[in-house]
Amino acid sequence: MYLWSRRSLRLKTLGILVLLLCVVGALSFAASAWMLDRSLVEFEQRAVSERVARVSSAIQQDVTARVRVASDYGFWDDAAAFMEQQDEKFLSVNFTVESLRNAQVSAVAFLALDGHLHAGVEMREGQRERLDESRPLVQHMRALVMDPALAGRSIGGDAKRWADGQPLLMVFSPVRRAERLSPQVGWLVLVQVLDEPNLRELSQGAGVDFRFLPARAEALGAAAAPVHNSAAQVTQPIRDALGVSELLLQVDLPPALERQRQTGLLVLLLNSFVLVLLAAAAAVLLLDRLILRRLADFARLARRQRHGAAASPPHWPVQGQDELDQLALALNTMVSSLDEARDELERDVRTDALTGLGNRRQLYEQLDHLLGQQARHRELTLALLLIDLDDFKLLNDSLGHELGNHLLVQTGRRLKELVRASDVVTRLGGDEFALIYVAEKGELGVLSFVRRVQQALAQPVSYQGLEVTVTGSIGIAYVATQAGQALNKDDLLRNAELAMYAAKRAGKGRYSLFNDALLGDVQERMLLEQQLRECLRQDQLEVWFQPIIDVRSGEVAMFEALARWPLDGGYCSPTRFIPVAEETGLINELGAAVARKVIAALPALLAVKARHVVNVNLSPRQLMSRHLVEQMCSLVDGAGLSRDSIHFELTESALASNADFAKQQLDALAAAGFHLHLDDFGTGYSSLHRLQSLPFSTLKLDRSFVVMLGEGDARIARAIISLAEQLGMQVIAEGIETEAQQQRLQELGCHLIQGYLHARPMPLDALLAWLAQRQVA
Numbered sequence: 123m124y125l126w127s128r129r130s131l132r133l134k135t136l137g138i139l140v141l142l143l144c145v146v147g148a149l150s151f152a153a154s155a156w157m158l159d160r161s162l163v164e165f166e167q168r169a170v171s172e173r174v175a176r177v178s179s180a181i182q183q184d185v186t187a188r189v190r191v192a193s194d195y196g197f198w199d200d201a202a203a204f205m206e207q208q209d210e211k212f213l214s215v216n217f218t219v220e221s222l223r224n225a226q227v228s229a230v231a232f233l234a235l236d237g238h239l240h241a242g243v244e245m246r247e248g249q250r251e252r253l254d255e256s257r258p259l260v261q262h263m264r265a266l267v268m269d270p271a272l273a274g275r276s277i278g279g280d281a282k283r284w285a286d287g288q289p290l291l292m293v294f295s296p297v298r299r300a301e302r303l304s305p306q307v308g309w310l311v312l313v314q315v316l317d318e319p320n321l322r323e324l325s326q327g328a329g330v331d332f333r334f335l336p337a338r339a340e341a342l343g344a345a346a347a348p349v350h351n352s353a354a355q356v357t358q359p360i361r362d363a364l365g366v367s368e369l370l371l372q373v374d375l376p377p378a379l380e381r382q383r384q385t386g387l388l389v390l391l392l393n394s395f396v397l398v399l400l401a402a403a404a405a406v407l408l409l410d411r412l413i414l415r416r417l418a419d420f421a422r423l424a425r426r427q428r429h430g431a432a433a434s435p436p437h438w439p440v441q442g443q444d445e446l447d448q449l450a451l452a453l454n455t456m457v458s459s460l461d462e463a464r465d466e467l468e469r470d471v472r473t474d475a476l477t478g479l480g481n482r483r484q485l486y487e488q489l490d491h492l493l494g495q496q497a498r499h500r501e502l503t504l505a506l507l508l509i510d511l512d513d514f515k516l517l518n519d520s521l522g523h524e525l526g527n528h529l530l531v532q533t534g535r536r537l538k539e540l541v542r543a544s545d546v547v548t549r550l551g552g553d554e555f556a557l558i559y560v561a562e563k564g565e566l567g568v569l570s571f572v573r574r575v576q577q578a579l580a581q582p583v584s585y586q587g588l589e590v591t592v593t594g595s596i597g598i599a600y601v602a603t604q605a606g607q608a609l610n611k612d613d614l615l616r617n618a619e620l621a622m623y624a625a626k627r628a629g630k631g632r633y634s635l636f637n638d639a640l641l642g643d644v645q646e647r648m649l650l651e652q653q654l655r656e657c658l659r660q661d662q663l664e665v666w667f668q669p670i671i672d673v674r675s676g677e678v679a680m681f682e683a684l685a686r687w688p689l690d691g692g693y694c695s696p697t698r699f700i701p702v703a704e705e706t707g708l709i710n711e712l713g714a715a716v717a718r719k720v721i722a723a724l725p726a727l728l729a730v731k732a733r734h735v736v737n738v739n740l741s742p743r744q745l746m747s748r749h750l751v752e753q754m755c756s757l758v759d760g761a762g763l764s765r766d767s768i769h770f771e772l773t774e775s776a777l778a779s780n781a782d783f784a785k786q787q788l789d790a791l792a793a794a795g796f797h798l799h800l801d802d803f804g805t806g807y808s809s810l811h812r813l814q815s816l817p818f819s820t821l822k823l824d825r826s827f828v829v830m831l832g833e834g835d836a837r838i839a840r841a842i843i844s845l846a847e848q849l850g851m852q853v854i855a856e857g858i859e860t861e862a863q864q865q866r867l868q869e870l871g872c873h874l875i876q877g878y879l880h881a882r883p884m885p886l887d888a889l890l891a892w893l894a895q896r897q898v899a
Contacts, residue, residue: 140402147398151390158386170356173330174373178360180328181371185280185362188293188312191225193278196295196310205232205297205308208241217243219250226320229259229313232297237264240308258286259313266292267309271364276306279363282334289316289334289369331374337367476527477534480548485556488546489611492558493601504601505568507557508618509537509575512593512630514553521590528585529592536578540571556618572596572633580631593631597622600636620644650694650702657687658711664688665719667736668883669892670854670876673864678893679874680735680769681727683720684883685712700741709741717754720768721761723886728767730893737769737799742776746783751790765795771822773801785816792817799854804842814849821846823872825857831866843870 195201195216204212217230222245231242231253239260242253253260262285266272269281278295290313297308314320316334325331337359357372472484480488492504511533518526530553537547537555546558559571575596582589599617617636625634657663664686672679687694703709720736727734744750758765770791777784792798799820800813804827827839839855846853855867858877867875884892 136406139405143398143402143405147394147401150397151394154390154394155387158390159383162383162386170373170375173375174356174358174371176328177324177330177332177371177373180324181360183327184324185291185293188225188227188291188314189278189280189295192293192295192310192312196278196297197300199299201232201297201310202299202304202307205234205240213241213243217250219245219248222250225312226314227312228315229253229311231260231263231311231313233263233267233309233311235306235308237268239264244313262290263292263311263313266294266311269364281364282360282362282367282369284334284336284368290314291316333372335370335372337370474534474549477531477549479534479538479555480546482548482550485546485548485550485558486611488548488558489614492546492560493611502560503568505559506599506601506614506618507559507568507572507575508550508597508599508615508622509555509557509579509594510596510622510626511553511579512595512626514592517590517592521588525585525588525590529583529590532583533579533592533594536581537575540574540578556615568598568600569633572598576631576633595622595625595630596633597625598633598635647702650699651706651708653689654687654699654702654706654708654712657689658708658715661715662688663712663715663719664885665716665723666883666885667723667889668876669881669889670737670874671880672873673868673875674873678731678734678896680737681889682737682771682876682883683716683739685716686883686885704741704743707743709743710747713739713741713744714753717757721757721763724761724763724767726886726890727893728763730890730897735767735769735797737771739771739801740776742773745772745776745787746780750787751794754791754796755794766797769797769799769820771799771801774803777816788816788818804838818851820852820854823853823855823867828855828857828863828867828877831863832860836866836870839867839872840870843872847871 200212200216203209213230222228222230222243227245229242229244232240234240239253239255242260243250244253244257244259245251262283266281266283272294276296278293281292281294283290283292293312293314295310296306297310298304298306321333335357355372355374357370360367360369360371472480472487474481489506495502511529514526514529517529530549533555534547534549537557541547541557541559544560548556550556557575559568576594579594580591582591597618598621599614601614617640620640621634621636624640625632628634666684666686667681668684669678670680670682671677685696685700687696687699700709703712717738720738724734724736727736740750747753754768754770755765758768772788788798797819798817799822800816800818801822802824803821804824821842823839823842827842830836831839843853852874853872854874854876855863855872856876858864858867858875858879860879863877864875864879867873881892
C-alpha cells in the first residue's frame with residue numbers, strides 16, 4: 123500500500139484504467155455467457171415441450187378413436203336390447219377374435235347400472251374367452267363405472283389405470299338406445315393393456331420414445347402435479363375423463379447440448395480477452411500520450427516550484443488549444459497573479475489598514491530582530507512603549523466613528539514623525555499603539571522621548587470644524603530587567619501593558635515604568651481570585667457581627683453583618699478580597715453566601731431579643747442583578763422570618779451607573795418590606811435631589827467625618843445630621859473609638875453609635891456570649 127501511494131498519478135491512472143477494462147471485459151463475458159446459456163436452456167425447453175406435445179397428441183388420438191368405438195357400440199339399439207335380454211350370439215358376432223385384435227382391445231364388458239357384470243369377453247393367450255366376474259380386471263371395471271365422477275355423465279370417456287403391474291386404458295360409454303333422450307340401461311367398458319407392442323406402435327406414430335409409470339399415491343386427485351425432469355427423461359402426470367390419472371408419462375429426451383455450450387463459452391472468452399487487450403492497449407497509448415504524459419510534466423514543474431528549485435514562477439507548457447492547454451494558460455495567468463498578490467499580501471499582513479503603520483505581526487518580527495541585536499550588543503537598551511488613548515471610546519461613541527478613525531490616523535502620523543529610523547511604531551488595534559525605542563542614552567533618553575510623545579498627542583486635532591484634544595496613557599517596559607535577565611517578547615508586552623494600566627489608574631496623560639511590584643500585584647490578585655473561588659465552593663466564608671448601640675438607652679439597636687475570610691491561619695482583609703470579587707463577578711455569589719449565613723444566624727439573635735435587626739451590605743453589582751429582590755424575599759420567607767428584620771446597606775457608588783434601574787431596584791426592595799441604609803454618605807456623588815427621591819430610612823456617617831470631629835471640625839457632621847433630621851431619617855455614626863467622639867455626636871443629635879468604643883466585630887458564638895454578659899450586667 124505504501125509503494126502504491128508513492129507511485130505517480132500516471133501509473134495509478136493507467137493501472138486503474140486497465141483494471142476497469144478487465145472488469146468491463148469480465149462483466150461482458152459473464153453477460154454473454156449468461157445469454158448463451160439462457161438461449162440453450164430455452165431451446166432445450168422448447169424441444170422438451172415439443173416432444174411431450176407430440177406424445178400427448180398421439181395418445182389423445184388413440185384414446186379419441188377408442189372412445190368413438192365405445193360410443194358406437196354403446197348408443198346402439200342392439201346393445202341396449204342385449205342389456206335387457208342377454209344373447210350370446212350378440213357377443214360372438216360383434217366381438218370376435220379378429221375384431222378384438224384389430225381394435226387392440228384386451229377385454230369388453232357390459233355392466234349394469236349397479237356395477238354388476240352383465241356379460242363380457244377377453245383375450246387371453248390369443249384366445250377369446252368369456253369374462254369371469256371374479257377376475258381382478260372386472261373389479262377395476264366395476265370401480266370405474268361406480269366412480270361418483272360418472273354420475274349423470276351422458277357421454278363416454280377414458281380412464282387410465284395401473285393394474286396388475288401394467289398400465290391399462292379403459293374406455294367407457296353409457297349403453298342406451300339410438301333414439302334421443304332414451305334412458306341409460308348400463309355401461310360398456312373396453313380395456314386395452316398398454317404393453318410393449320402397443321407402446322412401440324404409439325412411439326413410432328409420435329416419433330418419440332415414451333413409457334407409462336405408476337403415479338405416486340399422494341399425487342392422485344391433484345389438479346396438477348409438478349413436472350419431473352432429468353438429464354435423459356421428463357416425467358409428468360396425464361389426465362383422463364375423471365381428472366388426474368393413475369399413470370405418469372415419461373418421455374425420453376434428446377442428448378443435452380453440453381458440447382455446444384462449452385464451445386460457445388470458449389469462443390466468448392477468447393473474444394472478450396482479445397477485445398479487452400486491444401481496448402486496453404489503445405486506451406493506454408492514447409491516454410498516456412494525450413493526457414498523462416503532459417500531466418506528469420505539470421507535476422514535475424509543481425515539485426520544482428514547491429521545493430524552491432525554480433527561481434521564477436513556472437511556465438506551464440502549451441502545445442495546442444485543447445483543454446489541457448487552456449488549463450496551462452489559466453495556470454500561467456493565475457501564478458503570475460498569485461505572485462503579485464503574494465507580494466501585496468506580504469506588505470498587507472504586516473501593515474495596519476487604517477493608519478498605514480505596522481501591525482502586531484510586524485511588532486513581533488521587529489522585537490525578535492532587535493532582541494537578537496540587543497543580545498549581541500549589551501550596551502543597547504531597548505524599551506517598549508505601549509500607548510492607549512484616554513477616553514477614546516467615549517469620543518468615538520459620542521462624536522462618531524469617522525472622527526475616531528481620523529483621530530487614529532492623525533495619532534499614527536504624529537508618532538511616525540517622532541520616531542527615528544531605528545525605532546518602530548505600530549498600531550496593535552483599537553486605540554492602542556506600540557513603539558520600540560532604541561535607548562542609546564539609557565533611561566533618561568527614554569523618558570525624554572516619552573515626554574515628547576505626550577506633547578505630540580496633546581496637540582488638538584481638527585475635524586470638520588471641531589477641535590478635539592486627547593491624551594495618552596503610556597506604559598514603559600525595558601528589554602532587560604534590573605537583574606539583567608533578558609525577557610522574551612511576550613513578557614515584554616505583558617510588562618508594558620501592566621505599566622500602561624498603572625498609568626491609567628494614576629490619571630489621564632500619565633506614564634508609568636514597569637517594575638516587579640506590578641507583576642507581583644497581578645500574580646497576587648490571580649492567586650487571591652482562585653483562593654476566593656475555592657473558599658466559596660467549600661463554603662468557608664464566615665459572617666461576623668458588630669453591634670450598633672443606641673446611646674440613649676444603652677441597648678443594642680441593630681448589628682452590621684461583615685464578611686470574614688479565613689486564610690493562611692488568619693483572616694484576609696475585606697479591602698483585599700472585596701475588590702477582587704467585584705472585578706471578577708464573584709460578588710453576587712459572595713453576597714448571596716453572606717445573606718444565607720445571616721438568615722441562618724438571625725433566629726439565635728431573635729431568641730435573645732425579638733426586635734433584633736441585622737444590616738447586610740449590598741454591592742453595586744448585586745444591586746444591578748434583576749433577580750436580587752426575588753432572591754432575598756425567597757431566602758427570608760423560606761426561613762420564616764420577618765422582612766423588616768433585615769436591613770440592606772448600600773454605598774453611594776451603587777447609584778453612580780444606571781441610576782434609573784438602581785432606583786427601580788431600591789423601590790422594589792422597600793416595597794417588599796426591607797429597610798435601606800445609605801452608607802458612606804457625603805463621600806460619593808449623590809445629589810440631594812436623588813437622596814430625597816430614594817427610599818432610604820437611614821444615613822451612615824462616614825468615619826472620615828468622625829475623625830474630623832476629634833480635630834474640632836464638626837461642620838460636615840452637623841450638616842449631615844441636620845439633613846437626615848429634615849428628611850425624617852436616622853443617622854448611624856461608624857468608627858467611634860473615643861468617649862469624646864461619642865459625646866460630641868450626642869450633642870449634635872446622633873444617637874446610634876457603631877465602633878470599637880463599644881464592641882468589635884465578632885462571630886456569632888462570641889456575640890451571643892457578649893449579649894448574655896450585657897443582660898447579666
